[in-house]
Amino acid sequence: MAQRNKLKFIILGLLSENELTGYDITKAFDSDIGEFWSANHSQIYPLLKRLEDNQLITHRLTITGEKLEKKSYSITDQGTNELHQWISEPTPALSATKDEFILKLYFIHKTDDARLKPMLTEQLNLHKNKLTHLQQQMKSKFHNQSDSNNFGHFLILQHAIQRETGYTNWLTETIQGLASN
Amino acid sequence: MAQRNKLKFIILGLLSENELTGYDITKAFDSDIGEFWSANHSQIYPLLKRLEDNQLITHRLTITGEKLEKKSYSITDQGTNELHQWISEPTPALSATKDEFILKLYFIHKTDDARLKPMLTEQLNLHKNKLTHLQQQMKSKFHNQSDSNNFGHFLILQHAIQRETGYTNWLTETIQGLASN
DNA sequence: GCAGGCATGTAAAATGTTACATGATTCG
DNA sequence: CGAATCATGTAACATTTTACATGCCTGC
Numbered sequence: 001m002a003q004r005n006k007l008k009f010i011i012l013g014l015l016s017e018n019e020l021t022g023y024d025i026t027k028a029f030d031s032d033i034g035e036f037w038s039a040n041h042s043q044i045y046p047l048l049k050r051l052e053d054n055q056l057i058t059h060r061l062t063i064t065g066e067k068l069e070k071k072s073y074s075i076t077d078q079g080t081n082e083l084h085q086w087i088s089e090p091t092p093a094l095s096a097t098k099d100e101f102i103l104k105l106y107f108i109h110k111t112d113d114a115r116l117k118p119m120l121t122e123q124l125n126l127h128k129n130k131l132t133h134l135q136q137q138m139k140s141k142f143h144n145q146s147d148s149n150n151f152g153h154f155l156i157l158q159h160a161i162q163r164e165t166g167y168t169n170w171l172t173e174t175i176q177g178l179a180s181n
Numbered sequence: 182m183a184q185r186n187k188l189k190f191i192i193l194g195l196l197s198e199n200e201l202t203g204y205d206i207t208k209a210f211d212s213d214i215g216e217f218w219s220a221n222h223s224q225i226y227p228l229l230k231r232l233e234d235n236q237l238i239t240h241r242l243t244i245t246g247e248k249l250e251k252k253s254y255s256i257t258d259q260g261t262n263e264l265h266q267w268i269s270e271p272t273p274a275l276s277a278t279k280d281e282f283i284l285k286l287y288f289i290h291k292t293d294d295a296r297l298k299p300m301l302t303e304q305l306n307l308h309k310n311k312l313t314h315l316q317q318q319m320k321s322k323f324h325n326q327s328d329s330n331n332f333g334h335f336l337i338l339q340h341a342i343q344r345e346t347g348y349t350n351w352l353t354e355t356i357q358g359l360a361s362n
Numbered sequence: 363g364c365a366g367g368c369a370t371g372t373a374a375a376a377t378g379t380t381a382c383a384t385g386a387t388t389c390g
Numbered sequence: 391c392g393a394a395t396c397a398t399g400t401a402a403c404a405t406t407t408t409a410c411a412t413g414c415c416t417g418c
Contacts, residue, residue, distance in 0.1 A: 004379085004404075006281060013288035023369050037284060038277045043406065045371055068369065068414045087289065088296055091282045094307050096219045098279075100187060101272045102340065103218060107194040108268065108333035115269055116332075126275050151297075152289035159283065159351050166347040170340050185376075185407080204397050224378060226399055249386045249397065 007039055007047060008056075012083040015057055015075040022048050022071065032153070035134070035160055048073060056082060117178055124171040131164040188220055188228060189237075193264040196238055196256040203229050203252065213334070216315070216341055229254060237263060298359055305352040312345040 010033065014025055025048075026041040028034075048071075051057045056079035059071040075083070101123050108116060138157050141150070191214060195206055206229075207222040209215075229252075232238045237260035240252040256264070282304050289297060319338050322331070 006279075006284060007405085009288075010284065013284075016288065021369070022371090026369095033287070034277065036277055036287075037279055038406090040407065041370080042372080042408080064368080065415055070369065083288070087285045090303060091285060091300070092303075092307070093281070094311060095279065095281070096215065096217055097344075098187075098218055098276065100274070100276070102337050103187060103191065103194075104268045104272060105333040105337050106214070106217075107190075107197070107264070109330055111329050111332045113332070119272070122271060122273075126273070130275060148292050149290055151292045151294070152286040155355060156283050156286050159348075162347050162351050163278075163344065166343050167340075170343050174336060188377085202397075203399090207397095219378090221379065222398080223380080223400080245396080246387055251397065 006037070007043065008051065009083060009086045010037060010039070011044070011047065011051060012056060012075055012079050012086075015073055016080060016083055019072045019074045021073065032137075036156065051079070055079075111178075117175065120171055120175050120178070124168060124175065127164055127167045127171065131161065131168060134161045134164060187218070188224065189232065190264060190267045191218060191220070192225070192228065192232065193237060193256055193260050193267075196254055197261060197264055200253045200255045202254065206254075213318075216318075217337065232260070236260075292359075298356065301352055301356050301359070305349060305356065308345055308348045308352065312342065312349055315342045315345060 011025060014020055014028055014033075018024075020028075022041065022045050025044050026039075029037065029039050048057065048059075052059065052073075055076055057073050057075055059073045062070045062072055064070055101119065104119065134157060138161060142154050142157070192206060195201055195209055195214075199205075201209075203222065203226050206225050207220075210218065210220050229238065229240075233240065233254075236257055238254050238256055240254045243251045243253055245251055282300070285300065315338060319342060323335050323338070
C-alpha cells in the first residue's frame with residue numbers, strides 16, 4: 001500500500017504554512033524543496049484542480065494590477081487531516097537512489113579506464129557547488145542553529161550537507177587513488 | 182538534452198557483460214543494481230523488443246527442458262557504441278533525491294513533535310539493515326579490496342556504504358538530540 | 363515600448379507501476 | 391503432486407517531462 005502521489009502531500013504541506021498560488025508552488029521547487037523533490041507547473045495546475053475537487057484545498061481569486069487573476073489556494077480541514085495522516089503513517093520503503101553517474105560507474109570495469117578521471121572530476125565540481133549552496137542556505141535560514149519553528153527544515157538541510165560532504169569526500173579520495181596509480 | 186531512458190543503458194550495460202534473458206535482467210534489479218535503480222519486468226520486456234527493433238541487441242532462442250522457451254539477448258556492435266557514448270558524455274544534472282521520509286520531515290516544525298522519534302527510529306532501522314546488507318555484499322564480492330575487473334561496482338558499493346553510514350549517523354545523533362530535550 | 367518575470371493553463375509523449383494472464387520446470 | 395521459481399508477455403493506470411499556448415505586469 002505504498003503511498004504514491006507524493007506531490008499531493010507536498011502541495012498540502014506547503015499550503016498548510018501559507019496561502020499560495022500555483023506559481024508560488026512551482027517556484028518552491030526551484031529553491032527549498034528543489035533540494036529533494038522536483039515538479040513542473042504542468043503537473044501542479046491540474047493537481048491543484050483535482051485537490052480542490054476532492055475538497056482538500058480551496059482558492060480565492062485576487063486581482064493584481066488591472067486584471068491579472070491569481071488563484072490563492074489554502075488548505076481545508078480535510079486537507080490538514082490527510083496531511084497529518086500521511087506524516088504519521090510509516091514510511092517503510094527505501095526507494096532506490098537514482099543517480100545517473102553512479103549508474104555509469106557501474107559499467108566501468110578497469111581501474112585504468114581513461115574515462116574515470118574526467119567523470120569523477122565533473123561530479124566533484126557539481127557536488128561541491130551543491131554543498132556550497134546548501135551551506136549558504138543553512139547560514140541564511142538558520143544562522144547555524146536550529147530554528148525551533150522549522151526544525152524539520154533544519155534537519156533536512158543538515159542531512160543534505162552531511163550527504164554532500166560525504167559525496168565530495170568519496171569523490172576526492174577516489175580521484176587521489178587514481179592519480180597514485 | 183538530458184539523456185532520458187536510462188533503463189535502456191542499464192540493459193545495454195548488463196548485456197555488454199553477459200548474454201541474458203529478460204528474466205535475468207529483471208532479477209538483476211533485486212540484487213546488484215537494485216541498490217541504485219529499479220524496474221519491473223513489465224517495463225523490461227517491451228523495451229527489449231524495442232531495442233532489438235533498433236538493432237542495439239539481438240536474441241537467440243533456447244529450449245529449457247521439453248519446451249520452455251528462453252530468449253537470450255546479446256548486445257550488437259551498434260549497441261556497444263551507444264553504451265560507450267552514453268558513458269563518455271557528461272552527466273551534468275544532479276537529479277533531486279526523492280526520499281519520502283525527508284519530505285515528511287520537512288513538514289514537521291516543532292522540536293518536540295511527538296511523531297519525530299518514531300519516524301527517526303523507523304528510518305534508522307531501515308538504513309541500518311541496508312548498511313548491513315551492503316557490507317555483506319562488499320565482503321562477498323570484493324573481500325574488502327577492489328577487484329581490478331569490477332572497479333566501478335567496487336566504487337559504487339563503497340559509495341553506498343559511505344552514504345548509509347552517514348545517514349545512520351545523522352539519524353542516531355538526531356535521535357540522541359531529541360532525548361536530551 | 364520591450365524584456366523579463368508573473369500567472370495559468372492544455373496536449374502529447376515518455377516513463378513507471380500495478381494488475382492481469384499464461385504456462386513450464388524443478389525440487390522436495 | 392504441489393509449491394516455488396522460471397519465463398514471457400499485455401492492459402490499464404498513474405506519474406513525469408516537454409512542448410505548446412496565452413496574456414498581464416513591472417521596471418528600465
